[in-house]
Amino acid sequence: MKKAVFLLTNILLTIFFVSCKNKSEEYIDPRGTDFAGSESCVQCHKTQSDMVFQSSHFKATAPALSENVSGDFDSKNHTFIYDQNTKLVMEKHGDSLYQVLYKNGKETAKYKFEIVFGTKHAQTSVYWRENNTYELPLSFYHSINNWATSPGFPADKPYFDRMVVKDCYACHSSNVSSKMVEQSSSEKNFMSMDVEDIINKKTIVYGIDCERCHGPAKKHVEFHLKNPTVKIANSITSYKTLDRQQKLDACALCHSGNDGMKLRSRFEFKPGDNLTEFFRENRNITDSAKFDVHGNQFRLMAQSKCFMKSDKMDCITCHNPHENASKNMASYSKICMSCHQGLKHNETTLKTMPEKLLADNCVECHMPKKASNAISFQLSNSKQLSNYILRTHRIGIYPNAKK
Ligand code: HEC
Ligand code: HEC
Ligand code: HEC
Ligand code: HEC
Ligand code: HEC
Ligand code: HEC
Ligand code: HEC
Structure with a gap:
């Protein structure tokens, strides 16, 4: 009994502090009351939180x-x-x-x-x-x-x-809340836009947080605080129950370019949702060579034989969603080899690199770095454009990738 009272007081105190903190910063969560905020996950998911808080997403x-x-x-x-x-x-x-x-x-x-x-x-x-x-x-x-x-x-x-x-x-x-505001007619002509988004400064939920990928989790948090002995997840979508397309969509939401016609706001997406309800694909873009290495990992990967001819490759095959992309190229080779056991390169290829080295560097040759066509920049006092370089996700044979 004493324990229960102690626990309850703790919970109430936590809720009190969390709401105080938000008030003092005049912060308004635009997502309403179904969201708990990433800080509330730490107490039960320390491993994931420690990684996520250090990540580029966050x-x-x-x-x-x-x-x-x-x-x-x-x-x-x-x-x-x-x-x-x-x-x-x-x-x-x-x-x-x-x-x-x-x-x-x-x-x-x-x-x-x-x-x-x-x-x-x-x-x-x-x-x-x-x-x-x-x-x-x-x-x-x-x-x-x-x-x-x-x-x-x-x-x-x-x-x-x-x-x-x-x-x-x-x-x-x-998330961020915004309002569409009609512009005066003179501005309208100038801007050639009918409406303008007015962003509410106090409502920006910075970074890509836990609930951006997992959906609203307030009920989940409340349930597990009340039922600390229950070890089976309650009131949260499990990625394990999603099919391959649903898993892909949860990443493709932001990693498949920005040329589709928008039907709904990306902010409304929850895991399990279908991306075709959010965008109508731009059929004018038929030249797949145009998929840019910047921001379009999904479309590029989808062109690879690895993706098309296996029924299991998705983003999680190679990435821990809670961490940055690993810098250890040999770690990716292990993943390649899980599908490519018994692989034999031809004599010409083997001459370019000893087989041992080759085994650790699949990515160097088959996912080479490429310049983005979408992003370039200029230095002070320079006429020259510098390129923004990223690794392509179209896994394939690039004869000139490695001398
Ligand atoms: C009071 C404890 C508690 C809090 C707080 C909590 N969780 Fe959980 N969560 C659990 C338990 C227990 C499980 C089931 C065991 C496991 O997978 O760790 C779980 C599982 C999960 C799973 C895995 C679901 C599955 O089956 O694949 C996700 C995702 C998740 N929680 C997200 C969150 C997020 C996001 C937050 C913060 C908004 C959060 N949790 C806060 C207790 C908690
Ligand atoms: C970029 C999207 C993304 C973010 C951000 C994210 N997760 Fe996840 N999380 C996933 C995916 C995808 C899986 C499923 C991984 C799998 O099946 O291997 C997952 C799995 C989990 C699981 C199940 C156990 C595990 O580790 O596989 C828990 C618990 C969890 N996440 C909690 C959290 C918490 C807490 C945060 C914030 C601190 C968070 N996640 C942030 C995408 C995300
Ligand atoms: C809400 C949009 C969004 C979603 C959903 C999302 N990402 Fe991202 N992702 C981004 C943005 C934006 C960046 C760039 C972050 C930065 O560097 O500022 C990024 C960066 C990354 C990186 C590179 C991080 C690094 O520094 O190495 C990886 C890997 C990645 N995302 C994988 C995933 C995977 C896997 C999923 C699905 C589980 C996913 N993302 C879902 C928007 C998103
Ligand atoms: C369709 C989703 C999407 C939109 C819209 C988008 N970005 Fe990104 N952005 C990404 C992803 C994904 C990455 C990281 C991976 C990459 O470069 O391919 C990224 C990377 C970046 C980076 C480099 C981050 C780093 O850590 O290296 C900057 C800066 C950036 N975006 C700014 C912007 C700005 C400013 C806008 C609006 C004009 C914008 N982005 C619109 C998805 C998006
Ligand atoms: C989920 C399993 C899987 C993974 C992981 C995987 N592949 Fe593949 N890959 C395949 C399949 C299936 C094919 C098609 C084989 C065929 O056509 O018979 C393929 C084809 C290829 C080809 C031939 C491409 C072409 O256009 O002819 C190359 C090169 C390749 N993979 C390299 C890699 C590398 C490098 C990695 C790691 C970065 C990797 N694969 C990871 C399943 C996979
Ligand atoms: C076969 C393995 C593999 C798969 C599958 C895969 N990636 Fe990657 N990804 C990589 C490698 C390798 C890198 C490069 C890491 C480096 O060079 O530091 C990378 C880097 C990234 C980066 C960072 C870009 C940069 O250069 O900083 C983003 C973003 C990313 N991946 C997103 C995704 C998304 C989204 C998916 C699913 C559509 C996905 N990846 C699927 C292997 C993979
Ligand atoms: C030095 C560059 C280089 C490295 C490193 C490399 N490859 Fe290749 N790979 C090639 C070239 C070039 C070809 C096409 C000629 C050939 O088959 O040797 C090829 C062909 C392939 C094929 C298609 C074979 C077929 O029969 O169609 C697969 C699959 C493949 N590589 C996977 C891998 C994997 C997995 C790794 C890492 C263990 C790897 N490669 C490392 C350059 C490389």
Whole structure:
């Protein structure tokens, strides 16, 4: 009896603290009351939580606090020269970070880093203007360890007017509430859009969290808090019960490009849902060579014989959904070999690499790195476009992949 009272008090205290925390930050969860929040999972799923909180998914968007922002703000790599009179400088003032515009040596405007997108290869940031976010003209790229133009931005003049629409948040965050607002007719002509998304700043659920992939889990949490002896999952969709297409769809939601016609918001997707209810495939894109290595892992993988001729390959075959992609190439070879036992390469191939080395490097030759056609960037004082390079998910034979 005493134990039960103690437990109950604990539960009430937890609920009290959780709700207090949210109130003090004036944070409003736009998903309503069915969601428990990722912090509540830790107490029972420490292993998964420890991995997830470190993952790129969890950091796919974050408030632009200094610890979340990549890049140099104070040594020599923090200036971008557009022309002899115009430069943009990354500066830190107190706890805030800015891209500051100078014309003829005078500061003329400054734009605050508010939200960051991305951590692994590149990071782009946005500032708030009225009720929307706009992309800052410079992004940070790890491949060059430097700032360069944000993808698609000019290198001859700074540009501050590219709105980062709700669509970006639908793949990079767990939710955000927005309102469609009709624009005045003069603006309408100018923008050639009828409505505009007004984003509610207080409602951004940063990063891709547990419930983005597992669906609302408040009932699950409440049940297991009340029934600590029950070891069978209650009130949560189990991926184990999903068929292959459903599992694929749960990842393809954000990893199959963005050219389909939208029928429903990505935010409404729950595991087990069918992606065809969310998008109508764009049949105009028939040239499969156009599937970009950026953001389209699903379509590329789906073109591989491995995928088409086996009935079990999905994303989880090679990735732990709670962790970043493994950097250990030999670990992928083991997975390849689980389907390709007894594999024999021909003499010519074996001459290029000793068989032992070959065994650890399947990926190097069969999933080579390729330049993205969708993303490129320019360095300060350079006319040259640099490529954004990712590994292709179209597993195949690339005769020139390895010399
Ligand atoms: C009070 C304990 C408790 C809390 C809090 C809790 N869970 Fe669980 N969860 C369980 C138990 C018990 C199981 C069943 C045993 C297992 O798989 O670990 C389970 C299983 C699961 C499963 C596996 C389902 C399956 O069968 O494949 C998922 C997914 C899951 N929980 C997600 C979550 C998420 C997301 C949160 C936070 C929003 C959460 N849980 C919070 C107790 C809890
Ligand atoms: C809500 C959208 C969304 C869903 C659903 C999603 N992803 Fe992602 N994923 C992203 C975004 C955005 C990134 C890039 C994150 C970053 O680096 O900022 C990413 C990154 C990744 C990475 C690279 C992480 C790294 O740093 O190595 C892997 C691997 C991955 N996702 C696999 C999966 C798998 C497997 C699933 C399904 C179980 C899945 N994703 C579901 C949006 C999503
Ligand atoms: C990118 C999507 C994604 C995110 C984010 C995610 N999960 Fe999962 N989770 C999955 C998938 C997919 C599986 C099924 C894995 C399998 O079948 O091998 C899974 C499986 C599980 C399981 C079953 C046991 C296991 O490890 O396979 C638990 C428990 C779980 N997740 C809890 C969580 C918790 C807690 C969080 C947040 C801290 C979280 N997940 C975040 C996609 C995700
Ligand atoms: C259809 C889903 C989707 C949309 C929409 C989307 N992204 Fe992404 N984004 C991804 C995925 C998946 C990745 C990581 C894997 C990759 O590059 O293929 C990614 C990667 C990134 C990265 C690099 C992250 C890193 O860690 O290297 C940045 C920066 C980024 N996106 C910003 C944006 C911005 C800004 C927008 C809106 C203009 C946007 N994304 C729209 C899915 C999306
Ligand atoms: C789930 C099982 C499975 C996995 C895992 C798998 N494959 Fe395959 N792969 C197949 C099947 C089935 C075929 C088709 C064989 C045939 O045509 O007879 C195939 C075909 C191939 C081919 C020939 C492609 C072509 O276009 O002719 C290559 C190369 C290949 N796989 C490499 C790999 C590599 C490298 C990996 C690991 C990164 C891998 N496979 C993982 C099942 C798999
Ligand atoms: C046959 C194994 C295999 C399968 C299946 C697979 N991947 Fe990968 N994935 C890899 C390898 C190998 C890498 C590269 C890791 C590296 O180079 O660090 C990778 C990297 C990634 C990355 C990070 C891109 C980058 O270069 O940083 C994302 C995102 C990703 N995979 C998503 C997915 C999604 C989504 C699926 C399912 C549609 C999937 N993967 C299926 C093997 C696989
Ligand atoms: C040095 C580059 C290289 C590496 C490393 C490599 N392959 Fe290959 N692979 C090739 C080439 C080139 C071909 C086509 C000629 C041949 O069959 O040797 C090929 C062919 C294949 C085929 C098709 C064979 C057939 O009979 O149709 C499969 C399957 C395959 N490789 C799987 C793998 C796996 C699994 C690994 C890792 C254990 C691996 N490869 C490592 C270059 C490579």
